[in-house]
Amino acid sequence: xxxxxxxxxxxxxxxxxxxxxxxxxxxxxxxxxxxxxxxxxxxxxxxxxxxxxxxxxxxxxxxxxxxxxxxxxxxxxxxxxxxxxxxxxxxxxxxxxxxxxxxxxxxxxxxxxxxxxxxxxxxxxxxxxxxxxxxxxxxxxxxxxxxxxxxxxxxxxxxxxxxxxxxxxxxxxxxxxxxxxxxxxxxxxxxxxxxxxxxxxxxxxxxxxxxxxxxxxxxxxxxxxxxxxxxxxxxxxxxxxxxxxxxxxxxxxxxxxxxxxxxxxxxxxxxxxxxxxxxxxxxxxxxxxxxxxxxxxxxxxxxxxxxxxxxxxxxxxxxxxxxxxxxxxxxxxxxxxxxxxxxxxxxxxxxxxxxxxxxxxxxxxxxxxxxxxxxxxxxxxxxxxxxxxxxxxxxxxxxxxxxxxxxxxxxxxxxxxxxxxxxxxxxxxxxxxxx
Ligand code: SF4
Ligand code: SF4
Numbered sequence: 001x002x003x004x005x006x007x008x009x010x011x012x013x014x015x016x017x018x019x020x021x022x023x024x025x026x027x028x029x030x031x032x033x034x035x036x037x038x039x040x041x042x043x044x045x046x047x048x049x050x051x052x053x054x055x056x057x058x059x060x061x062x063x064x065x066x067x068x069x070x071x072x073x074x075x076x077x078x079x080x081x082x083x084x085x086x087x088x089x090x091x092x093x094x095x096x097x098x099x100x101x102x103x104x105x106x107x108x109x110x111x112x113x114x115x116x117x118x119x120x121x122x123x124x125x126x127x128x129x130x131x132x133x134x135x136x137x138x139x140x141x142x143x144x145x146x147x148x149x150x151x152x153x154x155x156x157x158x159x160x161x162x163x164x165x166x167x168x169x170x171x172x173x174x175x176x177x178x179x180x181x182x183x184x185x186x187x188x189x190x191x192x193x194x195x196x197x198x199x200x201x202x203x204x205x206x207x208x209x210x211x212x213x214x215x216x217x218x219x220x221x222x223x224x225x226x227x228x229x230x231x232x233x234x235x236x237x238x239x240x241x242x243x244x245x246x247x248x249x250x251x252x253x254x255x256x257x258x259x260x261x262x263x264x265x266x267x268x269x270x271x272x273x274x275x276x277x278x279x280x281x282x283x284x285x286x287x288x289x290x291x292x293x294x295x296x297x298x299x300x301x302x303x304x305x306x307x308x309x310x311x312x313x314x315x316x317x318x319x320x321x322x323x324x325x326x327x328x329x330x331x332x333x334x335x336x337x338x339x340x341x342x343x344x345x346x347x348x349x350x351x352x353x354x355x356x357x358x359x360x361x362x363x364x365x366x367x368x369x370x371x372x373x374x375x376x377x378x379x380x381x382x383x384x385x386x387x388x389x390x391x392x393x394x395x396x397x398x399x400x401x402x403x404x405x406x407x408x409x410x411x412x413x414x415x416x417x418x419x420x421x422x423x424x425x426x427x428x429x430x431x432x433x434x435x
Pocket of ligand 1: 025026027028029037038039042066067068069070071072073074083
């Protein structure tokens with residue numbers, strides 16, 4: 001039986017110097033004011049487990065799942081504490097010990113982590129069935145019939161937030177290889193289509209391919225891509241996360257590519273850590289390290305290659321605010337690049353958002369597992385967005401996209417559009433009338 005926290009390099013476990021600088025940035029500590037709900041408190045608990053001074057109990061497990069994994073503490077920490085690794089290992093420890101185990105939870109974890117999110121064809125098939133259910137009128141019939149009242153309260157409350165499945169997924173919108181037509185090809189990149197992103201925001205993947213083509217990149221989009229494993233890694237399923245990472249390393253011809261591009265912050269942050277994840281796997285360790293060097297967020301890559309600024313003038317000004325996805329700003333330290341992209345768009349006026357780096361409550365599946373705390377963060381985020389008077393909120397992560405879109409709808413501000421910065425850039429290129 002492995003012990004994830006005890007097996008960690010001890011220098012990671014003892015990095016925290018208890019200064020408390022992370023405390024004001026932590027959403028759960030801000031909510032309760034309790035030390036155990038703070039990064040410092042959680043790290044102390046993790047260290048106690050690693051030191052064999054504390055057993056992994058149900059209370060420990062609940063604390064690790066009360067943490068959003070937003071990584072705001074990582075940005076605030078002057079000691080460079082590797083909280084992402086501690087957090088993932090602590091959750092893996094909780095799963096290994098089985099302290100939160102009960103049949104319903106076991107079933108949902110098996111269904112999602114083990115069955116659906118390891119089988120891309122099955123995931124897309126479920127997506128198509130859900131789409132049929134949504135557009136055939138069945139969905140509204142079921143809602144009107146009142147049959148949903150048999151669902152547990154938590155599921156009943158979640159049901160109206162079910163995302164709309166797109167009519168076409170990435171493989172139908174993007175060819176396996178696309179080359180710039182009117183521009184010189186300078187780079188060859190792989191495009192990751194994601195799993196949730198592919199079902200509900202496949203058009204963002206099309207926009208990403210278009211923007212890359214506009215910037216001299218040949219785009220390779222492998223068919224039927226698997227989940228990157230971030231969902232597994234963030235939820236204590238380390239072995240499955242490794243399996244998903246190996247799949248990507250097997251699928252992509254890394255040497256032929258200058259970069260592997262992700263446009264989803266949560267995936268991107270995980271994708272850059274295949275090296276540490278597979279460090280003990282002789283067959284994959286070296287390739288995983290090379291992968292980490294080539295894994296790039298789309299905003300980061302475009303600034304790195306000095307992206308082409310869209311030309312022309314806008315007919316009217318567009319007021320845009322920008323929400324910083326946690327796994328982009330805290331997980332990848334990418335803050336200026338999306339702003340550079342937005343500021344390059346003709347007519348776009350960027351209205352800065354108060355507490356732009358504060359989590360919106362989406363945090364992977366946190367809005368499902370901890371709806372109350374997630375709802376409070378959602379309300380705060382949406383109120384700040386409404387205060388900017390922007391008509392568009394730019395967001396670079398599918399989870400945040402949905403969370404903010406639902407929050408805006410609930411507070412009667414559904415006219416505020418939510419869009420990926422890359423979608424806005426793609427639209428600006430299209431407005432030039434070029435290719
Ligand atoms: S990841 Fe977020 S919620 Fe968890 S300890 Fe850090 S700041 Fe707090
Ligand atoms: S800021 Fe870093 S070193 Fe200071 S208490 Fe928080 S985690 Fe520990």
